[in-house]
Amino acid sequence: DAEITQSPRHKITETGRQVTxxxxxxxxxxxxxxxxxxxxxxxxxxHYSYGVQDTNKGEVSDGYSVSRSNTEDxxxxxxxxxxxxxxxxxxxSGGTGNTGELFFGEGSRLTVL
Amino acid sequence: KNxxxxxxxxxxxxxxxxxxxNCSYSVGISALHWLQQHPGGGIVSLFMLSxxxxxxxRLIATINIQEKHSSLHITASHPRDSAVYICxxxxxxxxxxxxxxxxxxxP
Numbered sequence: 494d495a496e497i498t499q500s501p502r503h504k505i506t507e508t509g510r511q512v513t514x515x516x517x518x519x520x521x522x523x524x525x526x527x528x529x530x531x532x533x534x535x536x537x538x539x540h541y542s543y544g545v546q547d548t549n550k551g552e553v554s555d556g557y558s559v560s561r562s563n564t565e566d567x568x569x570x571x572x573x574x575x576x577x578x579x580x581x582x583x584x585x586s587g588g589t590g591n592t593g594e595l596f597f598g599e600g601s602r603l604t605v606l
Numbered sequence: 607k608n609x610x611x612x613x614x615x616x617x618x619x620x621x622x623x624x625x626x627x628n629c630s631y632s633v634g635i636s637a638l639h640w641l642q643q644h645p646g647g648g649i650v651s652l653f654m655l656s657x658x659x660x661x662x663x664r665l666i667a668t669i670n671i672q673e674k675h676s677s678l679h680i681t682a683s684h685p686r687d688s689a690v691y692i693c694x695x696x697x698x699x700x701x702x703x704x705x706x707x708x709x710x711x712x713p
Contacts, residue, residue, distance in 0.1 A: 535610065535692070535703030583649060592637040592654045593696030599648035 499598035516584030612704035629693030641692040
């Protein structure tokens with residue numbers, strides 16, 4: 494069965510460290526997205542990609558970067574982790590067509606101390 | 607300004623009760639999604655709607671395009687329904703998400 498997986502599921506890091514969250518999908522979707530989820534906010538878009546070598550900034554992209562070297566993977570990198578980036582991060586793929594059906598990963602909980 | 611508003615934010619119900627969660631939106635949409643997130647878990651899609659009504663088991667979702675409003679109903683609620691329910695609208699090229707409704711069903 495096709496799936497979308499994230500790793501690590503939980504990570505604790507220190508301020509200033511570089512962190513990379515992995516996202517891998519086997520749906521063969523061109524579109525992939527990274528969101529963060531915080532109390533009191535809906536899911537907020539960090540970065541997204543419409544295909545290999547394509548990346549775009551979302552509404553909360555400062556301090557984050559992504560790269561898309563193949564269809565399956567969209568890693569999210571925090572260049573220099575800050576306490577404000579403590580959050581739960583969700584990767585998703587799909588989001589096209591009339592319905593825009595999205596498939597979400599299980600989430601990665603990041604704590605920056 | 608939030609493009610998607612959900613109510614209530616929190617809801618506690620006794621097992622067996624009928625539950626309604628509401629979603630209002632302010633943008634033109636191609637489809638509306640209801641998502642479910644269990645504590646510590648991932649997000650799964652319950653429904654995708656562009657008109658009318660859909661039913662899966664004890665869950666019913668309705669949408670009124672003219673009024674820009676959708677409801678998610680749970681009949682005969684059960685403790686396993688305890689989760690966060692998220693309304694999301696798809697405009698055809700982007701998503702807007704509500705902040706979610708946290709539902710707790712007490713045995």
